[in-house]
Amino acid sequence: MEERLQKILAQAGLGSRRDCEELILAGRVRVDGQVAKIGQKADPTTAKITVDGREIKPPEQKVYIALHKPRYVLTTVEPEAGDTRRTVRDLVGVPERLFPVGRLDFDSEGLVLMTNDGDLAQKLTHPSHGHEKEYRVLVARHPDQEQLDIWRRGVVLDDGYKTQPAEVRVESQAGKGMWLRVIMREGRKRQIREIGAKLNLPVVRIVRVRIGTLRLGNLKPGEWRVLTPEEVIALKGQSPRPIRRPQTAHRLPPKAMTRATSVTERKPKPAASGNTKLQQKTVKK
Structure with a gap:
């Protein structure tokens, strides 16, 4: 079934629909080898859709993460060329392609929502919704x-x-x-x-x-956690039920905070191996 191209890109985790419209306007998106246009539709099951020459894969499982962004970290996936500053993506050790929803200034800190759900990002950032x-x-x-x-x-x-x-x-x-x-x-x-x-x-x-309904809670700078199903439902405006607080927060050790955009959790190995692991700590209610 054909859908708007920006919706397909958003569902593939490339950003909100507005972000994906910018990709199309910049001429970075092609459908079956032809430069795409705003308003164009395509069938993701039959069309070959590429961004910067890379083919778009089927939508990933939706991931929702609350991060306590420290000061002096960029709220973006990748910095501009030559910029060596850390980004919020460097702090979250999951393999899915994630992006931050909205902005938080470089010298500000606090709650950032990381996800690959472009529809939710659109809902939370579009001015008409007034979250x-x-x-x-x-x-x-x-x-x-x-x-x-x-x-x-x-x-x-x-x-x-x-x-x-x-x-x-x-x-x-x-x-x-x-x-x-x-x-x-x-x-x-x-x-x-x-x-x-x-x-x-x-x-x-x-x-x-x-x-919106999502709170920073007891997360410390650099820590992140996966949202509960209740929190996701509440963010989407589908339920007024009380939010169940999560139990576990994660933090990447300093050596693991590289600019890799695909980090997987590994089982602990001896320190001599040089490998790092995700550390977990219990968040007090």
């Missing part, structure tokens, strides 16, 4: 009521864009600074930091703690 994202934000000064009210109503940024209303509340004092809790329904690049600069509230640290 909430929640952050803990440390600012260098104590905000006054006027600054908080302006942030809540919306702030006009340098490019003339006015941010949507947001929930902003004081959480706790931190020396001369203050931790704030910010809940937004949009996610422009470096938006929180720009708002802080506009309000004379320099942002020191940003930790994302929630995406």
